[in-house]
Amino acid sequence: MKKSFRFLFSGLAALLCLAVLAGPAPAGSAEGFGTVRESGVWWLTLPGGPRFFSMGVNTVNGGDKKTRDRGYYFENFYPDQAAWAADTQKRLYAWGFNTRGGWSDPTKAMTLPMVPEIDLGRNARLHWFDPFAPDALELTIAKARELTAPYRDNPAVIGYFTDNEVGWWNAPLFKWYLGNEWASYAKRHVWRMVYDHYQGKWDKLLADFVPAVGYNSFEDLQKGGAELKLRPGGRGIALINKVTAACAGRYYELVFKALRAVDPGRLVMGARLPLYYNQDAVLASRGFLDVLSTNYNVDTPDGWVAPYYFDGLAKLTDTPVLISEFFFAANENRSGNVNNGHLMHVATQAERATGASAAVRHFAAFPNVAAVHWFQYYDEPTGGRGDGEDFNMGLVDIHNAPYETLLAAMAPANREAPAIHAASPARTTPPQPAVVPIHRAAAPVSLTDGALADWPDKAGTRLPWLRIPAPHVPFGDVHMSWSQDGLNLFHLAQNYADLFLLAYEGEFPISETYQLQIEVDAGAGLRRFAACLLPQPHRKYPGRFELVPRLFRIEDDGRLTRIDETGLVQVLDKPLPHIALEMRLPAKELGLAKLSPGQGLSLRISATTFYREMTMTLGAPAQGRGKKDADKPFAAILADK
Structure with missing residues (x-):
């Protein structure tokens, strides 16, 4: 065409x-x-x-x-x-x-x-x-x-x-225009979007946001200085994206x-x-x-x-x-x-x-x-x-x-x-095969080197079938390889997040972190894991955040059990909106002494952005028109190459 x-x-x-x-x-x-x-x-x-x-x-x-x-x-x-x-x-x-x-x-x-x-x-x-x-x-x-x-x-x-580098940083725009005086047409436009999104029902807004002190109604939000912060567990980020x-x-x-x-x-x-x-x-x-x-x-x-x-x-x-x-x-x-x-x-x-x-x-x-x-x-x-x-x-x-x-x-x-x-x-992406081959690692994978140099075949290790509901598109890539001692992954993605936008005290809530979740059954039963990226003030770049990884085992009842991340997870030194994560799931965590070529796996991988804004998933390939199977695991095999 x-x-x-x-x-x-x-x-x-x-x-x-x-x-x-x-x-x-x-x-x-x-x-x-x-x-x-x-x-x-x-x-x-x-x-x-x-x-x-x-x-x-x-x-x-x-x-x-x-x-x-x-x-x-x-x-x-x-x-x-x-x-x-x-x-x-x-x-x-x-x-x-x-x-x-x-x-x-x-x-x-x-x-x-x-x-x-x-x-x-x-x-x-x-x-x-x-x-x-x-x-x-x-x-x-x-x-x-x-x-x-x-x-x-x-x-x-x-x-x-x-212009140059107009980033459409969603939260700053939302905060700025909502905080303006009522004389601003932009303020009125944003206020109307907030009101319509919640159909004029303040209790619905409170499920998603924590208003600033003294702002207790939609009428109060018409005043200058109005501020709404995301409530942990809410879905306020969807409204912020509409405003953006x-x-x-x-x-x-x-x-x-x-x-x-x-x-x-x-x-x-x-x-x-x-x-x-x-x-x-x-x-x-x-x-x-x-x-x-x-x-x-x-x-x-x-x-x-x-x-x-x-x-x-x-x-x-x-x-x-x-x-x-x-x-x-x-x-x-x-x-x-x-x-x-x-x-x-x-x-x-x-x-x-x-x-x-x-x-x-x-x-x-x-x-x-x-x-x-x-x-x-x-x-x-x-x-x-x-x-x-x-x-x-x-x-x-x-x-x-x-x-x-x-x-x-x-x-x-x-x-x-x-x-x-x-x-x-x-250069087209082939259809997802019924059984996805996982390549053997070309070199020992270091989780302490701050780099991805030990992944020379990035094209061969990429899993290009991540899916996300339209009209959005996958916001990152996942690569996987294997060695006798476990499964190796790295993840490159983008996710801007205003980390001052969330109303919380103490440590940043795990529920609102950027997460990479992996479900795997290597023959010893289903195991589920989550690598969560917690933001902290950056040691090198003032005004920015750095991401600190936490690795968890997800128990059958949904509880998170911390796994010592040492030597298992690293986040490359790139400030947001860049995400660069490398990790290994040891064979023993999969219930095995070691992994072997020809071994079959059942896998499901998902990534979720900060504030649960978007989730992309790699699951089973779709079977037939309109049928969605991303929530089901896909079959994989450890290839001897």
Whole structure:
């Protein structure tokens, strides 16, 4: 099936040569950039119609004069901007890149296509002010006209990122708008949603929420300062997600209509989601985006990209995806960057090159990913940029010298990306077999190394049949292997949670934790286990939480019996919304002395997010139309490979 959008404007004929990166053009033509889906694969299209896979770089600009003594600045290396532009574009083409990403110089001395980030929502005061005000669209159009003025006559502009890292963090939006004064239209909108959700019955609200002192009725909630906290055991998170969807939908509607009004020939390319997506917000964006953009923090140092993330977006939205940032940094670098945070970094430039090039190939293999943009052109200044971030993210160092090892690996991957992408329909999930083979561990699995390096065959160990009620999609992946001493699992997922939103005292309630539950019968009777992730203030990152694992045996009567987690469970050091859990279920806990090849198992696996917001399950395959068997266990066998 082919689905295409065309946007008209003139010029840019010189860029047609880029079409060779992606093979023959689709049928039809147009005079502007667009998108097309052919045989299930999404592409961007150049003026005139040829398709292309966008390999971009962020911050293709001359740097900051204020940090020229400790950072990259073009006048340190070039006589003028024209010389900088010519050399930089020549380099990028040689390295297999074909697009300028966010925060790049719009100079017409370069012919590379580009996507400006214009902060439309922030400048139009849509996020934390009053997007439901009657004049919100009028104000957004006026601001869009102002912000697009520098770009409207530039034929290299593909479209616009409307903002950067709009996360749709559900609880902060709910708390902010509910706490506003009644004069705010957003406050009234949220209050009406609360009232309607509970049909005006205060006792129903109290089953889900604990109101602030002095707020004892729906009328009280109309006052400024109103606050509702989740009640443990309640289902208030469902209402919060409805409010999030309403706010996100209003944002996407306003920025889409505004950009169509002032620059209808350009693509609306989203708000660069921040390494995470809220499913209800993505669903609310349908019909208001031409391209969905998301940043991505690669999951492991070997460049593995968890398939659930992009497979999920393919189901939630009917647009191509542009990866607006990905990156790899190394402690071994020439700019003195210390890599002071949780973003992907490794020890050496050789490891950086291996991981980054592998990630490009993984990204290109998703049919819905039509663009991959690297962050960024040059390293951050020695000592860090203005907000303190200090990472070796550059293709070149602060002295303008390319990282040759990195680029020697990335350039071939960049050039191969279009062919990999064209072949991506072959990457399909097979039906769940009647008996699922569990692979033998390729290496001893360490539960104390803080890494997943002992899982070299991540594709082979993945169990890709997790299910969740529509319209939502699985929010993570589960991998499993075995060795004589037990079953090994690792779990990558995403779950944002405002951990101050819950009304509780003492330790965080187990019922509200993120949980991975495993039921297994290895021939010695059914055993049930739960790995629960308790949040605590993070030791390294102020204002964030870290997750501390607790491992339990679930008794027949539902009681939880604590199992010593030492050497059995580890949570990788990634702050929320990232979940990275590795664990082992020892053979003795399964009632056996050891596991053996050919041994049959009965298994059921489920994961539940904080506050029981969503649960995804891997159970028996469905038998017949409409029949749901996820609550039944599935059969597995320990494969001798």
